[in-house]
Amino acid sequence: MQQNIFKKIFRFYYDGFKSMTLGKTLWVIIIIKLFILFFVLKLFFFPNLLKKNYSTDEERSRHVIEQLTNKK
Amino acid sequence: MTESMDLAVVSWSKAQFALTAMYHWIFVPLTLGLAFIIAFMETLYVKTGDEEWKRITKFWMTLFGINFAIGVATGIILEFEFGTNWSNYSWFVGDIFGAPLAIEGIMAFFMETTFIAVMFFGWNKVSKKFHLLSTWLVAIGANLSALWILVANAWMQYPAGMQFNPDTARNEMVNFWDVLLSPVAVNKFLHTISQGFLLASAFVVGVSAWYLLKNRHKLLAKRSIIIASVFGLLSSIFVGLTGDGSAYQVSQKQPMKLAAMEGLYKGSEGVGLVMLGMPTPGKVYNDNKDPFIFKLEAPKLLSILGYHDKDAFVPGINDIIEGGYIYKNKNGEEAVALSAAQKIEKGKLAIQALGDYKAASDAKNKEMMVYHKKILDDNFEYFGYGYLKDASATIPSVPLVFYSFRVMVGIGLLFIVFFALVLYLVLEKDLEQKRWLLKASIFMVPMAYIASQAGWIVAEVGRQPWVIQDILPTVAAVSRIEAGAVQVTFFLFLIIFTTLLIAEMKIMFTQIKKGPKEEGGK
Numbered sequence: 001m002q003q004n005i006f007k008k009i010f011r012f013y014y015d016g017f018k019s020m021t022l023g024k025t026l027w028v029i030i031i032i033k034l035f036i037l038f039f040v041l042k043l044f045f046f047p048n049l050l051k052k053n054y055s056t057d058e059e060r061s062r063h064v065i066e067q068l069t070n071k072k
Numbered sequence: 073m074t075e076s077m078d079l080a081v082v083s084w085s086k087a088q089f090a091l092t093a094m095y096h097w098i099f100v101p102l103t104l105g106l107a108f109i110i111a112f113m114e115t116l117y118v119k120t121g122d123e124e125w126k127r128i129t130k131f132w133m134t135l136f137g138i139n140f141a142i143g144v145a146t147g148i149i150l151e152f153e154f155g156t157n158w159s160n161y162s163w164f165v166g167d168i169f170g171a172p173l174a175i176e177g178i179m180a181f182f183m184e185t186t187f188i189a190v191m192f193f194g195w196n197k198v199s200k201k202f203h204l205l206s207t208w209l210v211a212i213g214a215n216l217s218a219l220w221i222l223v224a225n226a227w228m229q230y231p232a233g234m235q236f237n238p239d240t241a242r243n244e245m246v247n248f249w250d251v252l253l254s255p256v257a258v259n260k261f262l263h264t265i266s267q268g269f270l271l272a273s274a275f276v277v278g279v280s281a282w283y284l285l286k287n288r289h290k291l292l293a294k295r296s297i298i299i300a301s302v303f304g305l306l307s308s309i310f311v312g313l314t315g316d317g318s319a320y321q322v323s324q325k326q327p328m329k330l331a332a333m334e335g336l337y338k339g340s341e342g343v344g345l346v347m348l349g350m351p352t353p354g355k356v357y358n359d360n361k362d363p364f365i366f367k368l369e370a371p372k373l374l375s376i377l378g379y380h381d382k383d384a385f386v387p388g389i390n391d392i393i394e395g396g397y398i399y400k401n402k403n404g405e406e407a408v409a410l411s412a413a414q415k416i417e418k419g420k421l422a423i424q425a426l427g428d429y430k431a432a433s434d435a436k437n438k439e440m441m442v443y444h445k446k447i448l449d450d451n452f453e454y455f456g457y458g459y460l461k462d463a464s465a466t467i468p469s470v471p472l473v474f475y476s477f478r479v480m481v482g483i484g485l486l487f488i489v490f491f492a493l494v495l496y497l498v499l500e501k502d503l504e505q506k507r508w509l510l511k512a513s514i515f516m517v518p519m520a521y522i523a524s525q526a527g528w529i530v531a532e533v534g535r536q537p538w539v540i541q542d543i544l545p546t547v548a549a550v551s552r553i554e555a556g557a558v559q560v561t562f563f564l565f566l567i568i569f570t571t572l573l574i575a576e577m578k579i580m581f582t583q584i585k586k587g588p589k590e591e592g593g594k
Contacts, residue, residue, distance in 0.1 A: 016193025026141035048155035061240045069427035
């Protein structure tokens with residue numbers, strides 16, 4: 001019974017994607033865009049500085065307090 | 073701190089954020105409004121069983137799909153920028169932003185994977201009523217998704233329901249409802265989404281008018297115009313009402329923004345609203361130049377709109393800098409306004425107290441911790457002023473805010489007349505003969521986008537130098553990174569977004585030229 005539901009959902013999406021016309025072009029745009037966003041920009045240009053440079057929240061808060069109070 | 077800060081990083085980071093937000097905002101309002109217009113059309117289809125309504129629904133759904141596909145995830149870049157360019161800020165606000173953005177993310181994910189799929193793939197596969205329900209849920213979900221982002225934005229304009237924790241350097245939410253239901257958040261949400269409804273209505277009327285001019289798809293065009301002009305008229309009136317509510321909140325919570333919107337340097341009682349004017353170029357707050365080359369005022373209107381009292385005192389830029397006037401504080405009590413210099417002093421005390429508290433905490437000196445915490449708490453509402461070099465740093469760009477405000481309001485009022493006229497003529501079956509109005513309808517589509525962008529300029533440039541009103545200025549919020557790195561990504565975004573915009577326009581125009589299909593496009 002449960003498998004039938006999953007099968008039905010799968011068929012619903014599968015048929016939907018298969019019968020797309022303009023939608024295919026739009027999906028290509030979405031995939032290229034997401035690739036550029038997450039695998040180019042995020043990876044190479046937009047590191048989360050606090051996560052990258054500090055391993056604990058305590059270190060992060062200490063760093064931000066130093067930045068805000070100019071103690072460094 | 074400001075002295076050691078590379079101001080180029082601040083400028084480029086601000087420019088990049090503005091670029092990203094403005095491009096993102098090209099796509100969002102059409103999604104917010106068109107989703108509801110489609111829901112109205114499909115409701116008529118389900119109620120009447122008229123296949124033409126189904127064809128109309130599917131056509132606008134295709135255009136909705138194009139806009140949604142091109143625009144989706146453009147907002148995620150703003151979050152990338154928080155982590156890299158604005159790391160101090162993202163840490164400082166973390167707990168406040170965490171809840172609304174998490175809810176937004178979950179809602180958007182479920183809406184996009186489930187109900188949008190039913191909207192596009194579900195014709196003839198699910199029941200009519202379930203399909204209609206999905207369409208309505210997409211419309212409601214998209215707008216609720218916007219709610220959480222706008223709540224986060226409103227909190228930056230009016231930080232409510234939070235407490236600063238000096239141990240973690242984070243603002244922590246103490247009352248979720250104060251954040252969600254702050255008057256600034258409520259007005260901002262209603263004003264922004266109704267502006268999206270207006271823009272989408274203008275889009276539908278504009279495209280339909282083009283069909284009438286070309287003598288094509290006339291039934292689709294006329295029916296679409298009826299729906300969109302009713303929705304547009306109601307929305308444009310509502311935009312005006314919520315705009316009035318927003319302006320009232322600005323008067324109370326961000327008086328400097330209001331003064332910039334009006335080019336008001338010297339306040340008084342019973343101040344008029346500048347209907348039309350030209351601020352004097354190069355005017356600074358402490359020179360003797362007349363603020364305007366010319367201006368046309370509606371007497372006492374600013375006092376009425378801003379304070380609901382025709383004789384209310386409205387402080388100008390100079391008054392806010394010099395202080396000494398009576399105003400209502402956050403608790404609704406009358407108080408004497410501090411000068412900018414006094415606020416800067418208090419801000420410096422708060423910053424020093426934060427550093428001293430941390431040092432006392434490291435030394436485990438509880439007595440000194442309590443002492444410094446008290447100083448910090450007493451002065452925290454002016455924390456951000458401590459980073460400003462002088463009073464002039466508290467003033468946003470007056471000409472930009474002044475002109476943007478008039479562009480937004482002027483076009484907004486024009487839309488009330490426009491939708492009323494289009495609705496009247498289409499109901500009188502006289503619209504096709506008024507070819508000038510059909511041509512004007514096409515011209516009104518970009519006007520809606522211009523008004524929409526101008527609104528964001530008023531909201532965001534008007535609150536400069538603050539990232540969080542009074543608590544954190546841009547100069548303290550930005551990360552210590554190389555300006556060159558931000559420049560590179562600025563131009564990268566410019567290329568990516570421009571490409572996406574060109575793609576959107578090209579696909580959209582092609583689809584509009586093709587017009588509706590018997591079975592609709594997916």
